[in-house]
Amino acid sequence: MINVENLHKSYGSLQVLKGINTQVEKGEVVTIIGPSGSGKSTFLRCINLLEVPTKGKVIIDGTDITEKNTNIKKIRENVGMVFQHFHLFPHKTVLQNVTYAPIKVKGISKSEAEKMGKELLARVGLADKANVYPSRLSGGQKQRVAIARALAMNPEVILFDEPTSALDPEMVKEVLEVMKSLAHTGITMLIVTHEMGFAREAANRVLFLDGGVVVEDAPPAEFFTNPKTDRAKEFLEKML
Numbered sequence: 001m002i003n004v005e006n007l008h009k010s011y012g013s014l015q016v017l018k019g020i021n022t023q024v025e026k027g028e029v030v031t032i033i034g035p036s037g038s039g040k041s042t043f044l045r046c047i048n049l050l051e052v053p054t055k056g057k058v059i060i061d062g063t064d065i066t067e068k069n070t071n072i073k074k075i076r077e078n079v080g081m082v083f084q085h086f087h088l089f090p091h092k093t094v095l096q097n098v099t100y101a102p103i104k105v106k107g108i109s110k111s112e113a114e115k116m117g118k119e120l121l122a123r124v125g126l127a128d129k130a131n132v133y134p135s136r137l138s139g140g141q142k143q144r145v146a147i148a149r150a151l152a153m154n155p156e157v158i159l160f161d162e163p164t165s166a167l168d169p170e171m172v173k174e175v176l177e178v179m180k181s182l183a184h185t186g187i188t189m190l191i192v193t194h195e196m197g198f199a200r201e202a203a204n205r206v207l208f209l210d211g212g213v214v215v216e217d218a219p220p221a222e223f224f225t226n227p228k229t230d231r232a233k234e235f236l237e238k239m240l
C-alpha cells in the first residue's frame, strides 16, 4: 500500500536521502533503525509530506503524494503521526485533545467524538484522565494521549518518530506496550526507534538505514541474528 521509489531529500547541499526504495504492505509493522543522522526521521517525514522530497515518489494506495496537486489534508487524515515531543494542546483537556481533529477535520458530532475518544483513552489505559490537562500527566501518559489522538482519525497508517526517546526510562515500557497492542491489528505502523527490543519483538520488518539508503531490509529474526553487512554488524554491536 506504500511504495517508495527512488526517494531523495536534500537540505541545500546536504544530501540526506539518496534513493530509498521500499514497499510496505497494509498492516505491516516496520521499524526503521540506523545510526544518528542516517536520515530515519527525514524518511518518515516524507511519507506524510512534513518534508517534501527532492526527487522520487511516495505512492500511497495508488496515489503519488509527491504530485503537485496532492491534497495534503487528506493524506494527513489517512497517515497519522506520533512525535518524540507529544505536541498536545496545553489548554485542552486530554479528551479534547483526542476529539479535536475528528470534530474539526472530519465533522464528527461532539457526542460521537467523545464516545470514541473515551474508548480510545481506555485502550491506552487512560480512561481516568479524560478531564485533566496535559500538564498534569507524566511523559509516558502524554505520549499515550498522543497515540489515542492519532488513532482518533482512524488512519490506515501511523508514523512514530522516536516515540520513547524523550521519556524517562521508567515510562518507556508503558508506551511500548501500547504500541505492541496496536501492532498486527490491521493498522500499518512505521516506527523510527532506538528500542532494539521492540524492533525484535513487535516488528515484522526492520529497515536498516545508513547514509541515506536502505542497507538491509529483513525480518527481525534474520536481521538481529544474521545481519548481512558490516555496517549493520557494527551498528548492532554498539546497540546491543
Ligand SMILES: Nc1ncnc2c1ncn2[C@@H]1O[C@H](COP(=O)(O)OP(=O)(O)OP(=O)(O)O)[C@@H](O)[C@H]1O
Binding pocket: 011, 014, 016, 034, 035, 036, 037, 038, 039, 040, 041, 042, 043
Ligand atoms: N530541516 C532540516 N534542515 C537542515 N538539515 C536537516 C533538517 N532536518 C534534518 N537535517 C539533517 O539531515 C540529517 C539526517 O537527519 P535525520 O533527523 O533524518 O536523521 P536520523 O537518522 O533520524 O537521526 P537521529 O537518530 O539522530 O534522530 C542530519 O544531518 C540532520 O542534521
